[in-house]
Structures are given as structure tokens and as C-alpha cells.
Amino acid sequence: MIPEERAHLVDLVAGRVPKKRLKHMLRVETLAVRLARFWGVSEEKASVASLLHDIVRDEPESTLLELVKDTDDPLAREMAETSAPVVLHAPVGALIARRDFGVDDPEILRAIALHTTGASxxxxxxxxxxxxxxxxxxxxxxxxxxxxxxxFSSLETAMLRALAQTLSYLRQHSRPMDRHTVDAAAAFACLAAEDSQRLRQA
Ligand SMILES: [Fe+2]
Ligand SMILES: [Fe+2]
Incomplete structure (x- = not known):
């Protein structure tokens, strides 16, 4: 993405979210682009996904449910039925990234859709x-x-720690645990173990 395209995207996002949210998304972008460079992932995709991931975070629940009503996106539909309302801004964010920002890259859309719960x-x-x-x-x-x-040593192990911390926080505060997060924690326990073996052999 050339700098002008990125600046244009930032302008569009700035017109739709509160200032505080925009600042958060810019900080996410900074770290995500560093990580993308380090791990050999497209920096452009990391930038676009970061700048759009919370595009509907500040919309009321009724708006999010309205947006999900007519979609045929299975993840959004499923989360609308099973997940806590706050989780819904992630799959709906992906729908809006596609509808209003013309993003059609499935990796970017999935990264936006999974940014809150994770998945296996x-x-x-x-x-x-x-x-x-x-x-x-x-x-x-x-x-x-x-x-x-x-x-910068193991994305899988970092994921496992983040997911475990999230689940323990939810447990302590008697909040509902999302099925995707529970599944993700189980999957990343295996993936992190495999990755630590890779690191030992390296
Ligand atoms: Fe979010
Ligand atoms: Fe966020």
C-alpha cells in the first residue's frame, strides 16, 4: 500500500470511529507491522487489518445485530447467536471491511473476525x-x-499465554467464556508445545 492509500484509509476510519479508538488502531498497526516484518507476513495486510479491526467497536449492540441479520457469513451468524455482545464487533467488523472498504482478501477478513476470541x-x-x-x-x-x-520468539506460545490469561480473567469475573476462545486455548497448547520443540532443535 503506498503511503497515500494508507493515509486515505486512516482518514476514512477517522470519520467513523471516536478519536480514542483511532489511536488504539494506530498503535495496533505499529506493532502488527513490526511483527509482520519479523515473521515474514505481508505488512500491507497487517496494516489494513489493524486499521479496520475495531471499525464497529463503538456501535450499539442493536446496530451490530442489525448488520448481522442479512449476512450469509457463517462465523458472524454463529457468533451473533452464541457469543457475548462485545465479541460480535469482530465478525461484524469483517463484514463492514468488505462492504464499505472493499476489502476482499480472506486472510485480512479472517484476522479482523477473529481478533477478539481467537480460534483453533x-x-x-x-x-x-x-x-x-x-x-x-x-x-x-x-x-x-x-x-x-x-x-518475537514464538507466536504460538504468545497466543497460548494471551488466551490462558483471557480465560482466567473471565473465570475470575464470572463472565461467559466464548467457545472459540476455549477451542483456541486447547489448540494452541498443542501448537506451542510443537513450536518449543522446533526452538530446541534449532
Ligand atoms: Fe476489538
Ligand atoms: Fe482493538
Missing amino acids: HMDRLAMIVFLADYCESGRHFAGVEEVRSLL
């Missing part, structure tokens, strides 16, 4: 956007440094 099958771009959202420089909470320290 995530490619590197989806992991990078999830982790950049979790760890961007404005995040300050117990455990964030542990995940940050893993970002």
Missing part, C-alpha cells in the same frame, strides 16, 4: 493482529509483559 485455526496474520491488539503499547495490565516477551 489461525494463520500468522490472524495471530499477529490478535496479539498486536492484546499487547499494543497502550495496554497496561498484569500479564501483558509476559506475552510481549514472547512475540
Whole structure:
């Protein structure tokens, strides 16, 4: 993406989200692009996914449900039925990225759709956007440094720690756990173990 295209996208996003949300998305972009460069993923895709991932985060639940009503996207439909309302902004964000911003790259759309819950099958771009959202420089909470320290050694292990922290937070606060997050934590326990074997053999 040439700088003018990116600037145009930032302008469009700025017209649709509160300032605070835009700043968050720009910080996610900064980290996601660094991670993409390091892990050999398209920096352009990381940039676009980051700049759009929370495009409907500030919309009321009724609007999100309205947007999901007529979609044939299976993930959005399923999350609308089974997930906590706050989770819905991720798959609906992907729908809006496609409808209003003309994004048709399936990797970008999936990275946006999975940025809140994670899932058992995530490619590197989806992991990078999830982790950049979790760890961007404005995040300050117990455990964030542990995940940050893993970002440039094992994406799978960083995912496992982030998912485990999320589930333990939800448990402690008696909040519902999303099925995708539970499935993702189980899948990444295996993937992280495989990756640590790779690191030992390297
Ligand atoms: Fe989000
Ligand atoms: Fe976010």
C-alpha cells in the first residue's frame, strides 16, 4: 500500500470511529507491522487489518445485530447467536471491511473476525493482529509483559499465554467464556508445545 492509500484509509476510519479508538488502531498497526516484518507476513495486510479491526467497536449492540441479520457469513451468524455482545464487533467488523472498504482478501477478513476470541485455526496474520491488539503499547495490565516477551520468539506460545490469561480473567469475573476462545486455548497448547520443540532443535 503506498503511503497515500494508507493515509486515505486512516482518514476514512477517522470519520467513523471516536478519536480514542483511532489511536488504539494506530498503535495496533505499529506493532502488527513490526511483527509482520519479523515473521515474514505481508505488512500491507497487517496494516489494513489493524486499521479496520475495531471499525464497529463503538456501535450499539442493536446496530451490530442489525448488520448481522442479512449476512450469509457463517462465523458472524454463529457468533451473533452464541457469543457475548462485545465479541460480535469482530465478525461484524469483517463484514463492514468488505462492504464499505472493499476489502476482499480472506486472510485480512479472517484476522479482523477473529481478533477478539481467537480460534483453533489461525494463520500468522490472524495471530499477529490478535496479539498486536492484546499487547499494543497502550495496554497496561498484569500479564501483558509476559506475552510481549514472547512475540518475537514464538507466536504460538504468545497466543497460548494471551488466551490462558483471557480465560482466567473471565473465570475470575464470572463472565461467559466464548467457545472459540476455549477451542483456541486447547489448540494452541498443542501448537506451542510443537513450536518449543522446533526452538530446541534449532
Ligand atoms: Fe476489538
Ligand atoms: Fe482493538
